[in-house]
Amino acid sequence: MNFSKSQQLFDRARGVIPGGVNSPVRAWRGVGGTPPFIARGQGSHIFDADGNEYIDYIGSWGPLLLGHRHPQILAAIEEALTRGTSFGAPTEQEIDLAETIRAMVPSMEMVRLVNSGTEATMSALRVARGFTGRDITIKFEGCYHGHVDSLLVKAGSGVATLGLPDSPGVPKGFSDTTITVPYNNTVAVAEAFATHKGKIAAVIVEPVCGNMGCIPPAPGFLESLRTITTADDTLLIFDEVMTGFRVAPGGAQELYGIKPDMTTLGKVIGGGLPIAAYGGREEIMAHVAPSGPIYQAGTLSGNPLAVSAGLAMLRYIQTHPEIYQGFDEATEALAASAPRGITVNRVGSMMTWFFTPASVVDYDTAKHSETSRFKRFFHAMIERGIYLPPSQFEALFVSTAHTTEDLARTVSAAKESFEIANG
Ligand code: KE4
Secondary structure, X not given: OOOHHHHHHHHHHOOOXXXXXOOHHHHOOOOOOXXXXXXXXXXOEEEEOXXXXXXEOOHHHOOOOOOEOOHXXXXXXXXXXOOOOOOOOOOHHHHHHHHHHHHHOOOOOEEEEEOOHHHHHHHHHHHHHHHHOOOEEEEEOOOOOOOOHHHOEEOOOOOOEEOEEOOOOOOXXXXXXXXXXXXXXXXXXXXXXXXXXXXXXXXEEOOOEOEOEOEOOOOOHHHHHHHHHHHOOOEEEEEOOOOOOOOOOOHHHHHHOOOOOEEEEOHHHHOOOOOEEEEEOHHHHOOEOOOOOEOOOOOOOOOHHHHHHHHHHHHHHHHOOOHHHHHHHHXXXXXXXXXXXXXXXXXXXXXXXXXXXXXXXXXXXXXXXXXXXXXXXXXXXXXXXXXXXXXXXXXXEOOOOOOHHHHHHHHHHHHHHHHHHHO
């Protein structure tokens, strides 16, 4: 494949944008090489500046459940455009979207719209601390909740460890109140609660992890989080920015039957436009300004274009519940292409091929993956026109736009690429 135009653009971009990208993972640091600069997308395919065509399994990192340029999403945005782009004032469509979210995710009795997943998780944590009057929060190693200062934390070794900042610029005071424990480890969570009884404001968790690669919750893990948080009046926050509307119409909380106290959403609810949300029990959300004292605000929160795209997306999901069966079948076909020695984790249409024979249940086991083999696999797939997340520690996404031909081509390319990776 020829990447010369992308190379020129990448050189130019690095002169004015840090690393040449507006989000680090896009720079291909995890796999090396030049990231294609994308010119356009259509359905399940994207086209780069050199005219190369790919089957797209990133889907903008999750938002494009229906693929690129779905006609109903485009029509909604075009209709909204006839009325303007932004007002900084309440609109009827924001109520429609909040009511639709509540109908699909009933634990979200009240909803606040924001502009990114990071804003949603940052705000949810602030509300949890303000509501409980406590400062400590628990997160899980390998889970990513956006670039919130207090969540950019790398645990010390062991469990129930108060975290250390994982990024320069995060004052130690911010991370001092964050405990990081291994995912799927209920003993570690219990130890943290025993050590900090009555002081933990919230546990925030990806109910299906996507940010260390796809890792499902172990049987009983989410139930144990629900039990232990309830017992200590701690709020359970499901970060469903990635899983919301993707693993089921009502997200992971519907799939696993667990009712969190708060939920964060993003990605899919905007259909590709910038929007996110947080919400939960009315008694909690009543504390959010201006109805309560916990401040949170945003110039473009509830933006009419993003809201219109989100409404079209959610209404499509509501009227096409069969897509989830389709996701299972399509993604299972990809999963089945993995040879011995590759561990596949999949929940619905999110999936990861881990280059390790051992089961992957948390960050430590995910890190056993041989990233050198993943890199060879990744580049072999790109050469065959298959566009995967450029990291072993990300999930790929299947959309309704992926055809049986796309999947057959991908399976065939994967078989060749696994050979090359293992060669
Ligand atoms: P944003 O601030 O990027 O909209 O959302 C942050 C976030 C919060 N919670 C979860 C579970 C998430 O997966 C994310 C963002 N996901 C990454 C993909 N691993 C976004 C890709 C990127 O950082 O460019």
